[in-house]
Amino acid sequence: MAQQYPEWIWQNGSIKPWAEATTHVMSHALHYGSSVFEGIRSYATPDGAAIFRLTDHLNRLYQSAKIYDMVLPYSADELAAACRAVIGKNGLGAAYLRPVAYRGLGGFGLSAETPIDVAVAAWPMGPYLGPDALKNGIDACVSSWQRFAPNTIPAGAKAGGNYLSGQLIAREARRLGFGEGIALASTGLLSEGAGENLFLVFDGVLHTTPASASILAGITRDTLKTLAREDGIEVIERDIPREYLYLADELLMCGTAAEITPIRSVDGKQVGTGKAGRVTLRLQELFFGLFDGRTHDKWGWLEQV
Ligand code: PMP
Structure with missing residues (x-):
């Protein structure tokens, strides 16, 4: 069409x-x-x-x-x-x-x-990663393509050329039948999704990769950090090894397009229960609540047209 x-x-x-x-x-x-x-x-x-x-x-x-x-x-x-x-x-x-x-x-x-x-x-535009992605989550894989090293192309700039990397990661994932690809940084540690940041949940605490992991530090990532801390959920920015993806209680991707997308498996291994977990559901409730009035926008994030 x-x-x-x-x-x-x-x-x-x-x-x-x-x-x-x-x-x-x-x-x-x-x-x-x-x-x-x-x-x-x-x-x-x-x-x-x-x-x-x-x-x-x-x-x-x-x-x-x-x-x-x-x-x-x-x-x-x-x-x-x-x-x-x-x-x-x-x-x-x-x-x-x-x-x-x-x-x-x-x-x-x-x-x-x-x-x-x-x-x-x-x-x-509706949900970026598919019509059921927000509710049912997606199956992700770790890409064979790494993110560019920080002394090559600055990941902190949202520049057109950076998205050659994103295209390789996303296209490989789709070709292999996955919903989205996750990249490692040149250090071998976790970076981010092709066009999304990552949050892992361990024992009710949110963990996300730091700016030094060749990520674009997303505005949605910042929104979730703020909403979580306001709600009493601890958030830690830290280097994260790949295998933690498989061991997390919950895993989610976030970005303007992806909003808050649960990840139910990585590389064919189920994450947690394979369904959106308690923390993910709470973040979705707080985030989407901003747009229907359930979450009070005390930050002035909604800018009226
Ligand atoms: N990382 C990359 C590579 C992205 O393209 C995006 C989307 N802009 C994000 C993270 C998430 O950023 P934001 O929440 O600001 O949309």
Whole structure:
């Protein structure tokens, strides 16, 4: 079935029809991966559509750009307005937003000072890892592909080129019949999923891999750390060996797209009971409660459209 696209998109300062947001084939980013982007969700809340942690996502976009010496020609306020506009003008409620800034046409060298083009798209999106993933969990595998070492490509920048690694991990997992792949860092210790952070539960305590494990320190990861601690659940960031995946009482992946996805097995070994456990269910309740009013948003994470 052909992909259905929304009507409107924002590019370089204005809202335009989707089909008109084109770029030249010699754009730097297309050849060298020189783009930085964000993945953000909006939710249909009782008070109308709200974009989750928009300010924090845009902050990370500017941080990613800084790492690659990209000066965005728009302020964070302008991009926030663009995000609201693509939701509003397309009449979207629950959707996925994709702001992207990229080196455009204007030079062939690796260090060329090209113009920086910026676009923001939004489209309706359900659960990323399959319709039943949030409830029933997924079967994951450890990838034969490792994450890039920290002195090669900075994992802390959400840059287009990083996602060659993510594609190898995710495609291998799907080819082998798994729902998602989990990567080790160059140290051999656990890193993260192809596009998700990891939490393991041992004796009711949450463990997650540290920023030094070649992860993108996710905004959902931060949300869960905050919600858990607020709820009296201890959270520890630590180096984690691979085999702990098999021994955890509970295991989950989290990210803007994946939200909170339980993992029921890794490499064919059942995790815990093979079902979402007590801590995972509590985190899902607190997290999704933000969007239907059951969890009080004392942090101002919901930014109304
Ligand atoms: N790691 C990677 C590699 C990702 O692509 C993502 C998704 N952006 C995450 C982790 C989770 O980050 P966030 O919760 O900010 O979406």
